[in-house]
Amino acid sequence: MEIAPFETEHFFAKYEFNTPYQLCNSDCESVTISELLKMAGVSLEELGKQSLAYTESQGHPDLRRLIAATYETVSDNDVVLLNSPIEGIYLAARAGLEPEDEVIVLSPAYDALIHLFEHVVGRNHVKRWEFEKGSAGWELDLTRLESMLTPNTKMVVVNFPHNPTGFLPSHSFLQQLTEKLQSRNILLFADEMYHGLVHGGREPVPSSADLHAPAIILSGLSKTYGLPGLRTGWLVIKDHVLKQRVINWKFYTSICPPGPTEFLAIAALRVHEQLRRASLQTIENNLNIADRFFERWRQLFEWHRPTAGSTALVKMNVASVSHLIDPLASSQGVLIQSGKTLGADDQHLRMGFGRAKFNDALQRFEHWLTEEVATAK
Ligand SMILES: Cc1ncc(COP(=O)(O)O)c(C=O)c1O
Known part of the structure; x- marks a missing residue:
């Protein structure tokens, strides 16, 4: 069956390794192998x-x-290692x-969280639970989800903290979502790649793995822990029949995780709290810088500070963000990403706050904006 182009990955494949100042990454600043060890x-x-022999398939x-120890109620036997998130x-x-099973996904979203499900069940069987703009930023309406559920709904796909909006539900929202799905026997797929990145001292929400409902939880070291290259x-997966089905599929895609990666991942898990705190510190510093930038550019952007994650989806008052990408990259070496690649419109840009060079990139962006505004006058 056809699969849609993976816009975000095509975009990064084209620009990531030749544009030095990037304002749109979702991962956090990384470390070297020596530093990690x-x-x-x-x-x-x-x-x-x-x-460098084969390794245990489940990890x-x-x-x-x-x-397992990073969750409240998960055992080592519930965990399946992958070859990538x-x-x-x-x-x-x-x-x-x-x-032909019915699936509900968030929109906008990281492309794979929509298109892989469309690929498996068919495009017409995937419904989009859309984020809405409230006075304080992006919001999700649970009653809207409820109105979309039917007896054919098999799975609801969420991602909290959310890429790209930075939305984090409250504990009670998560609880209600879980109960609604559990009572209808609908499987939850919860992408928690940004788990633990909660800003401003706000109370973190539990993992869906600890909420006792049929669920598959995805997590990994790429974002919160800044180790995407691993x-x-x-x-x-607590349902072990489902877990065995997943493992059977994994035999076809990767068989077992790479040994050197597992060795380094064990080292990373031993210091996971230190890595998370470093990422959060970088994000909080960059958000403070962004607050001041957006204060100076109130006419051009609609800024609401995200509550969690490493990204924000920001409205820019221009006809097309896409049209700015090449001129900005070639004149300043600065990379911005249109929200269009993630299923939003072309008047939004995704900003990423996890990188150490954020301030340098933002200064160059501001210099370019100032020149553009002066030229337009
Ligand atoms: C929400 C979400 N899930 C999964 C992934 C995939 O992670 P990885 O690129 O480490 O495989 C990403 C990457 O951007 C993401 O944003």
Whole structure:
């Protein structure tokens, strides 16, 4: 069956490695292998001793234990290691659904959270639960979801904290969502790649893995922990029949995780709180810088500070953000991303706050905007 173009990944493939100042990344600042090992008190020599043989398909037991310990009610046997977080979305769609099942997804969203489900069940069987703009920023309406559920609905796909809006539901919202789906026997797919990135001292919400409902949870080290190059992701599945179906699909996509990655992921999990705090600190600093920038450019942007995650979806009062990308990249080396790639309109841009060079990139963007405004006068 056809699959839609993966707009976000095509966009980054074109610009990410040749545009030095980026304002649109969803990942957080990374570290080197040496830095990670030092943090975790592990020597490079130990890394060198790792075998390059096949590994346990469900994931190294130590790694699964460390991951399970980051949840309240998850056991190591509920955890399935992946070869990348993105793989988990494909496996969940394949193992949890049949063609023509009905699925509800968020919109806008990271492309795979829409298109992989369309690919499996058929485009006409995927409904979009749209974010709406409230006075304080992006909102989701639970009653709207309720009106979309039918006896054919098999799965609801969410992603909290949300990429790109930065939306985080309250604990009670999550609880109500869980109860609504549980009472109808609908499976929840919860992408929690940005879990733990909650701003301004706000109370974090629990993982859906701990809310006792039929669910597949996706998480990994790419975003909150700043290690996207490790390609470490995992699913939490408490229903072991479903888990076995996922593992069967995984035999066809990757068989088992790479040993060197697992070794480094174990080191990362040992210092996960330190890595999370470093990411959050960078995001909070960059959000403060962004607050001041948007205060100076109130006519051009509609800014609402996101409550969680590493990104925001910001309205820009121009005809097309897409048309600005190439001139800005070639004259200033600055990369911006249109919300269009994520299913929003072309008058929004996704901003990312997790990178150390954010301030330099924003200054260059501001310099360019100032020149453009002067030229337009
Ligand atoms: C919400 C969400 N889920 C999954 C992924 C995939 O993560 P990875 O690129 O590490 O496979 C991303 C990446 O941007 C994402 O934003």
